[in-house]
Amino acid sequence: MSLRPITTTADLAALCEDYADSPYITVDTEFLRERTYWPILCLVQLGRPRRDGESDADFEEDGAVLIDPMAKGIDLAPLFALMADRSVLKVFHAARQDIEIFVHLADAVPTPLFDTQIAAMVCGFGDQVGYERLVRAVCGQGLDKSSRFTDWSKRPLSDKQLAYALADVTHLRDVYEHLSERLEREDRRSWIEEEMAVLEAEETYRVDPAEAWKRLKMRAPTAKLFAAAKALAEWREAEAQARDVPRNRVLRDDALMEIAAARPTDHKGLTSGRLSRRENFSNAAADAMLKAIREAAGRDGERPPKAAPKPDPVQAALADLLRTLLRAKTAAEDVAERLVASSADLDAIAMEAEADVPALRGWRRDLFGEDALRLKRGEVALSAGREGVEVIELGPRDPA
Numbered sequence: 001m002s003l004r005p006i007t008t009t010a011d012l013a014a015l016c017e018d019y020a021d022s023p024y025i026t027v028d029t030e031f032l033r034e035r036t037y038w039p040i041l042c043l044v045q046l047g048r049p050r051r052d053g054e055s056d057a058d059f060e061e062d063g064a065v066l067i068d069p070m071a072k073g074i075d076l077a078p079l080f081a082l083m084a085d086r087s088v089l090k091v092f093h094a095a096r097q098d099i100e101i102f103v104h105l106a107d108a109v110p111t112p113l114f115d116t117q118i119a120a121m122v123c124g125f126g127d128q129v130g131y132e133r134l135v136r137a138v139c140g141q142g143l144d145k146s147s148r149f150t151d152w153s154k155r156p157l158s159d160k161q162l163a164y165a166l167a168d169v170t171h172l173r174d175v176y177e178h179l180s181e182r183l184e185r186e187d188r189r190s191w192i193e194e195e196m197a198v199l200e201a202e203e204t205y206r207v208d209p210a211e212a213w214k215r216l217k218m219r220a221p222t223a224k225l226f227a228a229a230k231a232l233a234e235w236r237e238a239e240a241q242a243r244d245v246p247r248n249r250v251l252r253d254d255a256l257m258e259i260a261a262a263r264p265t266d267h268k269g270l271t272s273g274r275l276s277r278r279e280n281f282s283n284a285a286a287d288a289m290l291k292a293i294r295e296a297a298g299r300d301g302e303r304p305p306k307a308a309p310k311p312d313p314v315q316a317a318l319a320d321l322l323r324t325l326l327r328a329k330t331a332a333e334d335v336a337e338r339l340v341a342s343s344a345d346l347d348a349i350a351m352e353a354e355a356d357v358p359a360l361r362g363w364r365r366d367l368f369g370e371d372a373l374r375l376k377r378g379e380v381a382l383s384a385g386r387e388g389v390e391v392i393e394l395g396p397r398d399p400a
């Protein structure tokens with residue numbers, strides 16, 4: 001395990017060519033984004049499996065490496081090519097933020113992917129299990145987390161910090177191999193394919209300014225308030241991306257909603273509110289916001305989305321029964337509840353004849369959805385037995 005990070009393009013190209021012969025690589029990143037919109041990549045960690053006949057010394061030296069993307073003159077193109085090599089599986093834990101970095105820098109999702117956090121949910125480790133807990137359960141080792149609050153942009157990094165970072169890909173090899181073997185043994189690899197497809201889709205990581213309004217908390221807004229807030233949120237998101245600053249550095253949420261409610265027509269009105277007064281707008285920003293508000297007012301048909309219907313008392317009671325069934329089924333199969341069905345799924349099943357939700361498709365339907373529909377039709381009942389909640393067959397109900 002070398003603690004000397006790769007700092008030149010030539011060394012990086014040689015490493016990536018070498019690692020491209022591996023069936024999989026483990027990947028992690030360290031980054032900062034407190035003061036920027038886009039994450040700043042500070043360190044990349046890669047690991048590979050042991051090769052046939054490889055000595056302990058060689059594997060210790062070459063089996064896991066650090067890459068310094070902040071090194072002067074380094075070109076990350078060889079790394080991006082390795083990430084795009086479909087013959088090499090890329091293994092992450094809780095992959096979304098790491099993948100977002102590669103999408104931003106390389107304009108492509110690393111593929112194919114394997115996320116050990118999702119796989120762990122299929123293998124009975126609970127919802128969104130953390131890496132430290134997973135390593136302890138699989139490898140029987142704890143992790144030194146004392147360097148977790150490191151400023152990874154500072155140089156030089158200490159050996160302790162580098163060793164901490166490298167541990168995130170060395171143990172990940174054992175975690176991946178354990179989970180992969182278990183998925184094969186229990187014939188559950190297909191269970192995570194849908195989640196991997198979402199992770200591999202570029203749209204998962206693209207932030208469309210036109211959709212930024214969905215981040216705002218609006219309770220039953222009027223059409224005019226919704227239109228103004230949506231326009232301001234779109235402007236703010238585009239501005240934050242262009243300036244590479246957090247969106248709240250451009251305009252805080254509460255000030256945005258205050259301005260949207262007031263819909264001012266001039267610079268003075270824009271900063272007359274209690275919350276907007278604390279903002280420091282440039283003239284250009286003020287002009288852009290006023291323009292967005294005017295254009296929103298002139299658009300016809302801008303209506304807030306309808307709130308999702310809520311179950312009536314009978315449907316709510318059925319949703320509670322479905323939740324009990326879900327717990328029983330997932331406990332019996334040792335699968336995380338959250339991966340099988342969400343609360344929204346259960347409400348939809350209770351309210352609709354055949355809801356279009358993941359819980360009623362594929363392996364989820366086999367595991368839970370079919371019995372959920374049978375429970376709804378009165379063909380099965382739930383009973384609390386010695387082994388927990390049991391499903392009791394009642395047979396088809398008489399339609400009459």
